[in-house]
Amino acid sequence: MSEKPADIREQRIEKLKKMRESGVNPYPNRFERKDKIADVRAAFDADKPVNVVVAGRIKSKRVMGKASFGNVEDFSGSIQFYAARDLMGEEGYNLYKTHDLGDHVGIEGETFLTQKGEMSIKVKRLVLLSKCIQPLPVVKEKDGQVFDEFSDTELKYRRRYVDLIVNQKTRRDFLLRSRIVSSIRRFLETDGFLEVETPMMHSVVSGAAAKPFITHHNTLDLELYLRIAPELYLKRLIVGGFERVFEMNRNFRNEGIDTRHNPEFTMVEIYQAYADYKDMMDLTERLFTGLAEEYFESTEIPYQGQTINLRGPWRRVRFVDAIKEVTGLDFSLIKTASEAVVAAKSVGIETDESMGIWKIADEVLGERVEKTFQNPTFLIDYPKELSPLSKSFEDNPDYVERFELFIAGREIANAFTELNDPFDQKERFEGQSQMRDKGDDEAMMVDDDYITALEYGLPPTGGLGIGIDRLVMLFVDTASIKDTILFPLLRPEV
RNA sequence: GAGGCGCUAGCUCAGUCGGUAGAGCAACUGCCUUUUAAGCAGUGGGUCCGGGGUUCGAUCCCCCGGCGCCUCACCA
Numbered sequence: 001m002s003e004k005p006a007d008i009r010e011q012r013i014e015k016l017k018k019m020r021e022s023g024v025n026p027y028p029n030r031f032e033r034k035d036k037i038a039d040v041r042a043a044f045d046a047d048k049p050v051n052v053v054v055a056g057r058i059k060s061k062r063v064m065g066k067a068s069f070g071n072v073e074d075f076s077g078s079i080q081f082y083a084a085r086d087l088m089g090e091e092g093y094n095l096y097k098t099h100d101l102g103d104h105v106g107i108e109g110e111t112f113l114t115q116k117g118e119m120s121i122k123v124k125r126l127v128l129l130s131k132c133i134q135p136l137p138v139v140k141e142k143d144g145q146v147f148d149e150f151s152d153t154e155l156k157y158r159r160r161y162v163d164l165i166v167n168q169k170t171r172r173d174f175l176l177r178s179r180i181v182s183s184i185r186r187f188l189e190t191d192g193f194l195e196v197e198t199p200m201m202h203s204v205v206s207g208a209a210a211k212p213f214i215t216h217h218n219t220l221d222l223e224l225y226l227r228i229a230p231e232l233y234l235k236r237l238i239v240g241g242f243e244r245v246f247e248m249n250r251n252f253r254n255e256g257i258d259t260r261h262n263p264e265f266t267m268v269e270i271y272q273a274y275a276d277y278k279d280m281m282d283l284t285e286r287l288f289t290g291l292a293e294e295y296f297e298s299t300e301i302p303y304q305g306q307t308i309n310l311r312g313p314w315r316r317v318r319f320v321d322a323i324k325e326v327t328g329l330d331f332s333l334i335k336t337a338s339e340a341v342v343a344a345k346s347v348g349i350e351t352d353e354s355m356g357i358w359k360i361a362d363e364v365l366g367e368r369v370e371k372t373f374q375n376p377t378f379l380i381d382y383p384k385e386l387s388p389l390s391k392s393f394e395d396n397p398d399y400v401e402r403f404e405l406f407i408a409g410r411e412i413a414n415a416f417t418e419l420n421d422p423f424d425q426k427e428r429f430e431g432q433s434q435m436r437d438k439g440d441d442e443a444m445m446v447d448d449d450y451i452t453a454l455e456y457g458l459p460p461t462g463g464l465g466i467g468i469d470r471l472v473m474l475f476v477d478t479a480s481i482k483d484t485i486l487f488p489l490l491r492p493e494v
Numbered sequence: 495g496a497g498g499c500g501c502u503a504g505c506u507c508a509g510u511c512g513g514u515a516g517a518g519c520a521a522c523u524g525c526c527u528u529u530u531a532a533g534c535a536g537u538g539g540g541u542c543c544g545g546g547g548u549u550c551g552a553u554c555c556c557c558c559g560g561c562g563c564c565u566c567a568c569c570a
Binding site: 007008009011012060062063064065066067068069071080082084085086100101112114115116118120134135136137138139140141142143145147148149150151152153154155157165166174180208209210211251253255258259260261265267404409410412413442465467469470471480481490492493 | 495501504505507508518519520521522525526527528529530531532533539560561562563564565566567568569570
C-alpha cells in the first residue's frame, strides 16, 4: 500500500484517478432517477417492498465490514440505504466503500424496514454520479439536536452552497423565502395586479432618497445609475392605463452594509389607480396576515424571543403624535429650525438647523420612537417636507397622505397617495434639486419626462413598497438580512 | 467611517502566565452483515489570517494590514 497523501482533497483526486484507470466514470452524463425520496417515504409500506431508483448526495456512511448503512439526500428529503456485499457483488461493494460523504450517487433497490424500524433501501445497484472532491463539513444530528453545526458566518455566506448542503435550517429558510415571494405574486395577481419590468439602469436618480451606483454605457457614452427605486416608471404605466401594476425586483443603494441593509435588496412596489394610502393599508394588512396564516397557521409569529401579533386592524398613529407620545415633543407647534434643534437636544439628539424642522423631527423619530413599534404600526400623515412624491391632504397642505409600516422596530413598508399634480410635483423636485445643490447627495434629481407624464394625467393612485428581505427576516426569525439573501455582498477574499 | 470582539487541522472548538500545539467529528489502515452523533484499535494531518517589531526564542506581547461579526453613524 503506497503512502496516502495527507490532504483530503488530494486523497480524493487520487481516488478519482484510480477509478478512471479501472474504467469507472466519476462524472457520468446521465442517470434515470425514477423516484423522489420524499415520495418513496410517503408510499413506504413495510409489508410491500417495492423497487425504487433514487439519486442524491451521500450524507452519512456507517460501514460494518461487509455491510454498510448510509443516508442519501435529495431536495425532497433523506432516506437510509443498506449496502451489503452479498447483494451488490464484491466489486460493486468495494467500489461503494471508496465513495465519500458528499458524493452524488444513484441507487436502485428494494424498500424495507430495518430491525430498529428505519425506512431503508436495500441497494442492488449504486452508481457514482458526481464525485465530491472537497471535504464537506460534518454536521450530525440526533433528536433534533445539531452537533458541530457549520456556523462560520463568513464561510456560510461566501460558500452558500456548502451552507445549503449541510445546514437544514438554511435550506428551510430559503425555501420559505421562495414560497413567500410566490405567495405575494399570487396574492397580487388574484387581486388583478399585473407584474411588469421597468429599467434597472436609469439616467436620472429619483423615486427615493439614496445614493446610487454609477455605471456607464459605452456606445451611448452615457452615465447611468443603477436604480434606487422603480417608482417613477411604475407610475408612468398607470398614466399609460395599466390600472394595477407591481414589480418585485432588485434595487441598488450605494450605502452602508449592516444587519438591515444590503446594497442590492428586493422590493415589491405596487400601484393601484383610484386608490389612496388607506386602501394600501388594507392591502398591506391582508397580505401580511395572509402570509402568516399560510405559513404559521396563526397571526401570531415568533420573532427574536418575542411574539408579534399580525392580526389587524393595526395601530395607526400620526407622525407628530408618535413623537409626542414617546418624547413629549410636539413638532406641530415648532415654527423654526432652531427651535427644533433645541427640542431634539432636550432628548439627547444632536442635529443642526440646516436640516430643517422635519428632518430634525425624523431624527428624533428614528432615534427614540421607531424601536417602540414592535407589533405592526402604521405611522401615518407624514410632513410634506419629507415626502416629495406624496400628495398633501386637501384640507392640510403641510402633511401628506402617507404611511410607513413598522414591525419589530424596523421599517418594512412605505406607501402614499401619489402626487399627481404636475405643477406641485415640479415644485417639489425643484426643492429636492436645491437640496442636492447644497450637498444633499440623497436628494432626488428632477425627472422632466416624469413631469411630462403627469401632465398627461395620472389618475388618483395609491402606491406601496414592501421590503421583501426584511419581511422574510420576520418570517424566518433572523436578526440579519444576510440570512435572507442567498449571496449577500461581502468584500472579496484576498 | 469609528469603537469592541474574533481568526488555531476539512468542520466545531480547547490551549500555550512567551519554549514552534491538542480534542471530537471528518480522513487513512485494520476488525466488524440491521447500524443510525454506529463501535473498537491504530495512523497521518497545521506558514496557529498576513507582514513587521521586541526577545536567545513569538501562535501567544507590541505595531501595521486583511477578512468577518457586534455596537454606533447613514440608509429601506
